[in-house]
Amino acid sequence: MTAVLDLARVSVDLPAGGFFAPVRLPVVLDVSLGVARGQSVALVGESGSGKTTLARAVMGLQPVAAGRIAFEGAAVEGRAGFARLRRNAALMFQDATASLSPRLTVGDLVTEPFRIHGQPLPDPRRTARELLGMVGLPPAMASRYPHELSGGQARRVGVARALALKPRLVIADEPTAGLDVSVQAEVLNLMTDLRQAMGLAYLIITHNLALVRHVADRVAVLYLGRVVEEGPTGAVFAAPAHPYTASLIAAEPLPDPRRRRADLAIRGEVPSILRRPAGCEFHTRCPLARDICRRRAPDLAVTGPDRRARCHLAVTQPEQGERHAVEN
């Protein structure tokens, strides 16, 4: 299986500091990640974990400070590299309505990628009709403007636009944020159907764990820009190897009043990237932190088949996973 997208030790800096003392803040650090053909990989983390910055870097919207991004085996470099990537990969934005130009009709919007990339478009109306059909919107929708759409419809138009050039990879930034439960289910089903029909690979950026469980084959958990755990979704959810992953899962409110969380799984907030904690960066919030965690930063180590975690405790104890799950 060739990787559609392959990130090798990617780091991204953002400018910070004053005009006279400019500094570069490391926001994404040393991230390695692969997305295979037809695979769906989720990047999860709290706000400030660097997940959106990483996605922007993949699309060339943010320069990479170190590391290598490869798309279908070839390194993505320079204008030509990113132009090729953008033709074959599409971005689904978080705020679907805001990502659509208010002055274009839905028909124009879904066929705009052809014009942007100079691709032949012999019959725009037919193409628009086909694209709308693919995402389950009626053809009459083509003459509407974005403000006339509901949140779910705008999201579908965003998907149709992303699919216009038959991409091999879709990068979806919080694809269901702001949608109602019933509409969210429709969007998730649509993503699953398209994946089966077109062999699409997804890189999904989200903090919604229920979504991850449903659509992702693999999950990578980011904390302060570093991958702290990575592995097959089912295995990670069943027995998280990193205490941060366990706390995220335990923090999710469950729709069952008989299973209320009595205790807080995780306290406090993500530390500022201006003041990264010494040692393991999660130790300030970790319920299991020990002396070594304050002194030495753990490496991302193999913890099981196809699984890696960045935790001193996960590495030293082989059947760590089970015991790490934070009890409710």
Add this chain to the structure above:
Amino acid sequence: MTAPLLSVEGLSVSYRVPEGGDVRAVRGVSLAVARGEVLGIMGESGSGKSTLAAAMINLLPPGARIEGGAVRLGGADMLRLPAAEQRRLRGRAVAMVFQDPMTAFNPVLTIGRQMADFAGAHDAARAARGALAAMLARVGIPDAERCLDRYPHELSGGMRQRVAIAAALLMQPEVLIADEPTTALDVTMEAQIIHLLRDLSREFDGAIVVVTHHLGVIAELCDRVAVMYAGEVVEEAPVDALFHDPRHPYTRALLACDPAVVDPASGRLPVIGGRVPDLAALPQGCAFAPRCPAAFAACRTPVPRRVPGPERSVLCHGVAP
């Protein structure tokens, strides 16, 4: 149940739209919340839940018109009091926390100054620095004293929401209304705010009304739930009964399509077919009937409110009287 602190009686609110016609956002809603209780108002966008919440404190947006009904707060009808009387009650009798804590604050004034303003309008003693810091510490702000000198943008979303809750509680209101209090927050911060509200409901001698579309928040936090659809309360029940024995077909469908409860191995998620009806052109009879798998001929006629058990009510022809 003791006498309610706040009760909504047959409330209807509509908005006039430029295309003509009225959007009937809230239709004949009756609800009550008692001391010590957490009431959840659950609904999807366009269900009228935020309009209902705004009506409870009579802060409806311009263009909204109250067609009928009352909001009773300690005997008085909030909707018919003179403006000055309403202002006196807001903060003291009923206070509100909004979805986006950033827009709830003035960006150019410090947190301390704004809290002093809220409190000072009612009571100078509560505006004292020590009292403000104590309230911030109560909602879990570390270093509360220093937080008073900060500006809203210097705080994270979770901290801002805590400050908003502290500000709302300053005057010790009897009813706290929280409109989507965790929607803008990360899951870890959401868990912390739920925890805080649950703690407050235990020690604070009032009632909390939580408005949300998130089933998890309702299950974690509320004692009783009102489910809204197209402007009406279609089902009202104690939280356990609502999640484990839902009676209205809409409640059932909604609970079934939450990705958090569906087995991921099943692949596809159940959906509710069709769309929410146009509130300016509602169908005859039951508003959910066009999407309801169990609809029958009688559903086109006015819907009866059934009472299947204590503290329960369902707006549905299909439920036995």
